[in-house]
Amino acid sequence: METVNLTDQTGQPQPLAASVRKRTVRSVIVAFALLMITLTLFSNTLLTYSLPQVTVEKPAPGFLSHDVSGTGTIEAAEIADLNVDTRWTVDRVLVKVGDKVTAGQTLVTFKTDDARATLLDEEARYEQKKLSVQKLQDNLIEAMKAGNSAQERSLGRDLDSAGLDLQIQERKLNQLREQLAHGAALVSTVTGTVVELNATTGLAPSGSRAIARVTDESKGFQFKTTVDTSKAKYVAPGDEVDIVVPSLNNARLKGKLNAVNDPLSGTSGQTSGSGAASATDSRKELVVDLADNRLKGGEAGELFVSKKMPQSRQLVSNAAVREDDSGKYVLVLKEKKGPLGNEFYAQRANVTIADSDDGKTSIESGITPIDQIIVSSSKSVGDGDRVMMAN
Numbered sequence: 001m002e003t004v005n006l007t008d009q010t011g012q013p014q015p016l017a018a019s020v021r022k023r024t025v026r027s028v029i030v031a032f033a034l035l036m037i038t039l040t041l042f043s044n045t046l047l048t049y050s051l052p053q054v055t056v057e058k059p060a061p062g063f064l065s066h067d068v069s070g071t072g073t074i075e076a077a078e079i080a081d082l083n084v085d086t087r088w089t090v091d092r093v094l095v096k097v098g099d100k101v102t103a104g105q106t107l108v109t110f111k112t113d114d115a116r117a118t119l120l121d122e123e124a125r126y127e128q129k130k131l132s133v134q135k136l137q138d139n140l141i142e143a144m145k146a147g148n149s150a151q152e153r154s155l156g157r158d159l160d161s162a163g164l165d166l167q168i169q170e171r172k173l174n175q176l177r178e179q180l181a182h183g184a185a186l187v188s189t190v191t192g193t194v195v196e197l198n199a200t201t202g203l204a205p206s207g208s209r210a211i212a213r214v215t216d217e218s219k220g221f222q223f224k225t226t227v228d229t230s231k232a233k234y235v236a237p238g239d240e241v242d243i244v245v246p247s248l249n250n251a252r253l254k255g256k257l258n259a260v261n262d263p264l265s266g267t268s269g270q271t272s273g274s275g276a277a278s279a280t281d282s283r284k285e286l287v288v289d290l291a292d293n294r295l296k297g298g299e300a301g302e303l304f305v306s307k308k309m310p311q312s313r314q315l316v317s318n319a320a321v322r323e324d325d326s327g328k329y330v331l332v333l334k335e336k337k338g339p340l341g342n343e344f345y346a347q348r349a350n351v352t353i354a355d356s357d358d359g360k361t362s363i364e365s366g367i368t369p370i371d372q373i374i375v376s377s378s379k380s381v382g383d384g385d386r387v388m389m390a391n
Contacts, residue, residue: 051388052379052381053378053389054333054375054378054381054387054388055377056374056375057317057320058369061313061314061315063308063310064360064362065308065309066231066306067306068231068232069302069304070227070286071301071302072223072224072225072300073223073299073301074223074299076193076221076222077220077222078216079195080188080214080215082186082188082189082214083210084183084186085182087205088114089110089204090108090109090204091109092109093108093200094107094109095107096197097194100192101188101193101194104187106185106187107186107197108212109184109185109186110183110184110185122173126169129165136162139155140155190215190216192214192215192217193215195213195298196213197212198210198212215296215297221290221295223243223255223287224285225285225286226263226285227284229283230282235260236257237259239256239305240254240305241255241257242304242305243288244304245299245300245301248294248299253292257286259286260285261284262285288303312354313362314369315362315363316363318356318360318361319376320374328351328352329348329350329351329366331348331383332348332349332373333346333371333373333387343386344387345387346374346384346387351365352366
């Protein structure tokens with residue numbers, strides 16, 4: 001069989017098998033290179049899609065707003081305790097708890113039959129004593145005419161004693177008349193709402209409690225609630241606040257903050273002293289003055305007040321601010337050139353916080369207005385981690 005020879009580039013003859021083998025090797029090398037490139041691109045694509053997806057924002061100037069709220073009860077600023085000097089049996093109770101009353105209105109009447117009978121008896125005794133005094137005066141005149149000095153001295157002493165008895169009886173009569181004039185009925189001295197009533201028909205009131213307690217509308221009402229100290233620092237006496245009252249169809253009443261107190265002591269200002277803080281150290285009581293003729297006292301309410309702070313230079317979302325043992329920080333999105341294009345990664349930036357509200361945080365230092373701050377991510381992200389921008 002005859003061997004076929006080919007000529008290579010130098011003009012030298014070359015066997016056909018060797019030429020085919022070289023072409024095959026070249027094809028394999030090219031195919032391998034293409035495969036490696038494809039695998040590299042594919043693996044890079046897989047890696048990219050497996051990276052945490054992040055959302056970012058740039059710091060921007062703006063205003064923080066601190067919202068302070070709390071629930072509590074509306075109470076009368078002052079309550080009048082109403083009593084009578086006597087403890088006679090109750091005849092009629094003309095009002096009930098919750099009734100609105102006016103100054104001068106009769107609330108309770110008392111049985112005075114026995115007292116009036118006693119007054120008549122005492123008036124009769126007073127007349128008897130007057131007659132006794134007159135008789136002694138007549139006897140004294142007779143003794144003086146007769147020149148009986150011993151009898152004169154004795155009658156003089158008896159007359160002085162009778163005169164004193166007459167004065168005592170007169171005071172007793174005046175007291176009984178005063179009691180009947182002012183103790184026969186319990187009359188309200190203020191206009192307001194009855195909040196307590198300790199009177200039962202047929203029984204004498206207890207001496208240990210006021211017969212009735214009535215709010216004094218002329219003194220207005222107060223709303224009290226407690227809030228965290230961290231919130232209370234943003235309000236001060238004199239601030240105008242809103243109180244929403246559900247029982248008045250969610251009416252929004254305007255009030256003025258009267259005081260910021262320590263809940264237990266009821267004194268204004270911050271608690272001082274050393275040692276462990278009590279549970280109430282983190283709370284403050286807000287007292288608000290209200291004036292509205294629809295109020296009776298006892299209504300539930302909710303306080304709302306919003307304080308706008310001076311403008312901040314750099315605000316970011318609260319979610320962007322992180323904290324660990326080293327302090328507060330944010331993650332800044334950084335970009336660098338990679339073998340297959342631009343790559344993104346997170347870089348830690350320690351920051352100094354000025355203030356924050358329920359949504360935003362004011363940052364004094366650590367970032368610049370052109371930084372892109374990572375706010376959220378699909379996976380946990382740390383300093384130096386590669387990330388990708390969320391669509």
